[in-house]
Amino acid sequence: MASASLSAAERFELITRDLQEVLGSESIKAILEKNERPPRLYWGTAPTGKPHVGYLVALTKIADFLRAGVEVKVLLADVHAFLDNLKAPIELVRHRVNYYKHILLSVFRSIGVPTDRLIFVIGSSYQLTEAYNMDNYRLCATVSENDAKRAGAEVVKQVASPILSGLLYPLLQALDEQYLDVDMQFGGVDQRKIFIFAETHLPKLGYAKRAHLMNAMVPGLKGSKMSSSDSGSKIDFLDTPTDVKKKLKDAACIEGVVEENGVLAFAKAVLFPISRLRNESKTLDATPVEAKGLSKPYVSADAPEGTLFSIVRPDKYGGSLHYATYEALEADYADKKLHPLDLKNGVADAINALLEPIQREFNESEEFRKVEELAYPKEKKPEVKKKEKKVNPRHLQKGEAPAQGPAGQEAKAAQQGEKENETFVKAAQEGIQNLSTNESP
Amino acid sequence: MASASLSAAERFELITRDLQEVLGSESIKAILEKNERPPRLYWGTAPTGKPHVGYLVALTKIADFLRAGVEVKVLLADVHAFLDNLKAPIELVRHRVNYYKHILLSVFRSIGVPTDRLIFVIGSSYQLTEAYNMDNYRLCATVSENDAKRAGAEVVKQVASPILSGLLYPLLQALDEQYLDVDMQFGGVDQRKIFIFAETHLPKLGYAKRAHLMNAMVPGLKGSKMSSSDSGSKIDFLDTPTDVKKKLKDAACIEGVVEENGVLAFAKAVLFPISRLRNESKTLDATPVEAKGLSKPYVSADAPEGTLFSIVRPDKYGGSLHYATYEALEADYADKKLHPLDLKNGVADAINALLEPIQREFNESEEFRKVEELAYPKEKKPEVKKKEKKVNPRHLQKGEAPAQGPAGQEAKAAQQGEKENETFVKAAQEGIQNLSTNESP
Numbered sequence: 084m085a086s087a088s089l090s091a092a093e094r095f096e097l098i099t100r101d102l103q104e105v106l107g108s109e110s111i112k113a114i115l116e117k118n119e120r121p122p123r124l125y126w127g128t129a130p131t132g133k134p135h136v137g138y139l140v141a142l143t144k145i146a147d148f149l150r151a152g153v154e155v156k157v158l159l160a161d162v163h164a165f166l167d168n169l170k171a172p173i174e175l176v177r178h179r180v181n182y183y184k185h186i187l188l189s190v191f192r193s194i195g196v197p198t199d200r201l202i203f204v205i206g207s208s209y210q211l212t213e214a215y216n217m218d219n220y221r222l223c224a225t226v227s228e229n230d231a232k233r234a235g236a237e238v239v240k241q242v243a244s245p246i247l248s249g250l251l252y253p254l255l256q257a258l259d260e261q262y263l264d265v266d267m268q269f270g271g272v273d274q275r276k277i278f279i280f281a282e283t284h285l286p287k288l289g290y291a292k293r294a295h296l297m298n299a300m301v302p303g304l305k306g307s308k309m310s311s312s313d314s315g316s317k318i319d320f321l322d323t324p325t326d327v328k329k330k331l332k333d334a335a336c337i338e339g340v341v342e343e344n345g346v347l348a349f350a351k352a353v354l355f356p357i358s359r360l361r362n363e364s365k366t367l368d369a370t371p372v373e374a375k376g377l378s379k380p381y382v383s384a385d386a387p388e389g390t391l392f393s394i395v396r397p398d399k400y401g402g403s404l405h406y407a408t409y410e411a412l413e414a415d416y417a418d419k420k421l422h423p424l425d426l427k428n429g430v431a432d433a434i435n436a437l438l439e440p441i442q443r444e445f446n447e448s449e450e451f452r453k454v455e456e457l458a459y460p461k462e463k464k465p466e467v468k469k470k471e472k473k474v475n476p477r478h479l480q481k482g483e484a485p486a487q488g489p490a491g492q493e494a495k496a497a498q499q500g501e502k503e504n505e506t507f508v509k510a511a512q513e514g515i516q517n518l519s520t521n522e523s524p
Numbered sequence: 525m526a527s528a529s530l531s532a533a534e535r536f537e538l539i540t541r542d543l544q545e546v547l548g549s550e551s552i553k554a555i556l557e558k559n560e561r562p563p564r565l566y567w568g569t570a571p572t573g574k575p576h577v578g579y580l581v582a583l584t585k586i587a588d589f590l591r592a593g594v595e596v597k598v599l600l601a602d603v604h605a606f607l608d609n610l611k612a613p614i615e616l617v618r619h620r621v622n623y624y625k626h627i628l629l630s631v632f633r634s635i636g637v638p639t640d641r642l643i644f645v646i647g648s649s650y651q652l653t654e655a656y657n658m659d660n661y662r663l664c665a666t667v668s669e670n671d672a673k674r675a676g677a678e679v680v681k682q683v684a685s686p687i688l689s690g691l692l693y694p695l696l697q698a699l700d701e702q703y704l705d706v707d708m709q710f711g712g713v714d715q716r717k718i719f720i721f722a723e724t725h726l727p728k729l730g731y732a733k734r735a736h737l738m739n740a741m742v743p744g745l746k747g748s749k750m751s752s753s754d755s756g757s758k759i760d761f762l763d764t765p766t767d768v769k770k771k772l773k774d775a776a777c778i779e780g781v782v783e784e785n786g787v788l789a790f791a792k793a794v795l796f797p798i799s800r801l802r803n804e805s806k807t808l809d810a811t812p813v814e815a816k817g818l819s820k821p822y823v824s825a826d827a828p829e830g831t832l833f834s835i836v837r838p839d840k841y842g843g844s845l846h847y848a849t850y851e852a853l854e855a856d857y858a859d860k861k862l863h864p865l866d867l868k869n870g871v872a873d874a875i876n877a878l879l880e881p882i883q884r885e886f887n888e889s890e891e892f893r894k895v896e897e898l899a900y901p902k903e904k905k906p907e908v909k910k911k912e913k914k915v916n917p918r919h920l921q922k923g924e925a926p927a928q929g930p931a932g933q934e935a936k937a938a939q940q941g942e943k944e945n946e947t948f949v950k951a952a953q954e955g956i957q958n959l960s961t962n963e964s965p
Contacts, residue, residue, distance in 0.1 A: 162658070162661060166661050166662065166664070166665040167665070169662060169665055169666065211654035211657050211658055212654070213652035213653070216652050216657045216660075217603070217652055219657075220603060220607050220689065220692075221607065221610060222688075223607070223687065223688040223689040223692055224607040224608070224610055224687060224688075224689040225610065225687065226687060226688050227685040227686065227687050227688070228669070228685050228686055228687070228688060228691065229684075229685035230685075231688055243670075244668040244669050244670035244671075245668065245669055246664065246665060246666065246667060246668050246669070247663075247664040247665075247667050247668070247669060247672055247691060247692070247695070248661065248664040248665040250669065250688060250691070251661075251664055251688070254688070
């Protein structure tokens with residue numbers, strides 16, 4: 084266990100570093116100091132669309148948790164995903180759940196983080212059980228409409244008459260903490276009101292109040308004002324190096340401007356922490372750099388000791404730049420010592436380095452490729468411009484909503500609600516019976 | 525089968541007579557004309573309090589359904605009852621479910637109606653299943669807050685920020701139609717918006733639109749303005765003849781005034797129809813008047829042929845009155861030919877005649893008495909004045925909400941949510957496994 088050599092205080096530091104806010108530190112410390120079992124944490128994501136590199140923000144922090152010996156449950160919220168887009172066949176959701184698992188595992192291997200404490204849980208394996216639903220009803224009998232609305236204010240689309248499921252999400256997310264049997268939940272700081280809601284209401288059902296760990300929000304590559312329907316700016320984990328370069332080139336990145344700069348933000352939230360983890364790995368457990376699936380560092384061979392991020396620049400433009408801290412990078416950028424184009428190239432190279440082993444796995448694994456094909460079937464018909472769908476907004480990078488399913492198959496699947504529901508419930512029941520649903524990779 | 529000798533048209537007439545409104549007549553007629561299986565109907569009641577004679581309004585109409593060969597499912601909504609008063613121990617709700625069954629069966633025997641097509645279904649036997657809850661989520665994902673509010677406007681307390689369960693009830697009530705596998709639902713006309721909601725939304729899930737049968741609302745004994753917390757005006761099925769007389773004496777019943785007259789309304793909605801049923805029984809299947817549990821008619825031996833209701837009056841006050849129709853009674857009352865006191869006495873006598881065999885059963889059955897004792901334990905402590913609780917308003921006589929559970933045991937039961945929930949779910953699971961839950965008496 085990577086965390087074996089760490090003290091309780093060091094583990095706490097690892098768990099909470101870089102976070103914007105932590106609620107319930109004391110309870111986490113108590114578990115670490117007792118040291119009888121690993122602390123348990125959950126992070127949820129609804130497999131509505133296709134995961135993109137924006138997910139690296141959360142995954143990078145999750146890498147810290149794993150490093151600190153936390154048992155991390157990744158909730159793949161298939162029920163939510165299904166509800167967010169009722170016309171998408173449930174089979175598609177199931178394939179997407181599968182694809183998410185493959186990608187996430189591959190990402191952790193690329194970062195070089197142990198996944199022996201990573202557990203995937205499919206939402207339908209417990210969210211349709213009697214006990215869970217009785218608790219949901221019990222919550223509904225005590226929570227007012229206003230409480231539910233307030234809780235979801237940051238993440239649920241605010242319209243005059245929202246659909247009821249938007250009101251229910253905060254309740255379900257609170258119950259998940261109990262039913263996943265965790266000590267804490269992790270999410271973006273946009274989840275704050277939902278987390279507070281859970282802290283308030285779980286004890287009323289006789290359940291423990293959980294700790295909450297919150298990441299800062301990170302603007303998308305086109306800044307926070309980017310339209311979520313602009314898929315051009317989202318970098319897919321399977322994008323070619325050329326695609327990545329192209330998308331970075333199009334990113335909003337004004338010379339000398341640090342605010343709402345998605346490229347800098349990505350370097351801060353993902354690239355520096357991953358490099359730091361890599362260095363820590365060497366100290367902690369000497370994970371060999373050449374381990375299967377591990378990405379190459381984005382630090383030049385000639386970089387000085389302690390460098391976390393190198394930007395390779397031709398000598399005629401001043402030569403390569405090496406940064407040991409994000410702050411140094413930001414200062415150079417603010418001082419216009421680092422040109423946007425060089426920053427973009429450096430970040431693109433780093434992303435490509437991270438994606439390289441993931442794409443190698445993908446290309447070498449027939450199963451991985453098959454899953455992707457089933458989860459995101461190629462469109463036959465030209466896409467029809469559709470009204471934007473409301474999606475479960477949990478755990479998305481700010482401004483980067485996952486892509487909606489292709490229009491073609493959705494239309495085809497409409498009007499078969501009953502049959503699908505049966506299939507879904509059958510699958511859910513199998514999930515409940517089959518303990519292998521909670522599989523540890 | 526009592527309905528064997530009736531034509532489809534006669535059965536339809538029996539099913540729909542006296543109702544204020546019927547939606548979906550054609551679908552009912554089609555089933556009757558096809559005559560391959562009995563039409564199936566559901567009526568729901570949440571066993572929150574203690575059933576009182578106000579329930580006779582619905583039960584009298586249900587007697588018509590049974591007479592017409594309809595399969596009647598009485599939904600004993602234990603989950604709703606539990607949610608309406610979370611502090612009442614779930615055991616209490618279970619005992620009340622049991623008490624409701626006993627009383628309802630006893631009432632039908634008293635009226636002389638066959639109960640071979642009467643089926644009791646406990647809500648928790650299906651309302652916590654995966655399939656049901658998935659459908660609930662699916663509805664929540666398509667129904668707006670405003671739609672849900674509008675649907676419940678007549679029956680859910682209108683406050684600025686209602687609790688969420690109030691928004692969910694219309695959805696659950698719609699799903700019940702599907703999961704109880706019925707052709708129609710019966711209720712008071714205050715359910716109209718909920719019924720329309722069900723007609724609109726079930727087809728969106730791929731389920732059939734059901735027919736809806738609505739009773740007129742009947743004012744309470746103290747008129748429609750009666751406070752629901754005034755338990756003095758509610759006549760319990762176990763009230764002594766003296767209690768009944770006393771409560772009738774206190775009823776609002778202004779001489780010559782027909783409007784909002786709860787005593788006249790009761791005669792119209794309960795006493796006349798029951799007498800008519802009794803006469804029809806003689807024609808239809810010659811149910812012997814002395815059948816076990818059957819009440820004595822409230823028609824004097826010396827009454828003319830066709831009398832449905834006799835008011836025994838001393839000769840010095842003009843002698844007994846005999847009515848073959850409610851209209852004749854109302855006309856006499858409006859003309860002040862019938863004094864309120866005589867009307868009250870006549871109605872009290874009739875109620876006592878109906879209650880007599882029920883109370884005899886109660887007194888002779890140790891089980892019945894035990895169930896009542898468990899469902900409504902005698903209070904030890906003086907009752908503390910409490911804030912009025914919101915109750916599930918389904919199927920109550922207008923102005924007559926069922927009594928809340930005694931304050932003492934509720935307080936004792938607080939703060940054991942988790943344990944109770946487990947017990948409840950366990951019981952629910954047993955209910956699902958145990959087919960005898962749907963027992964036909």
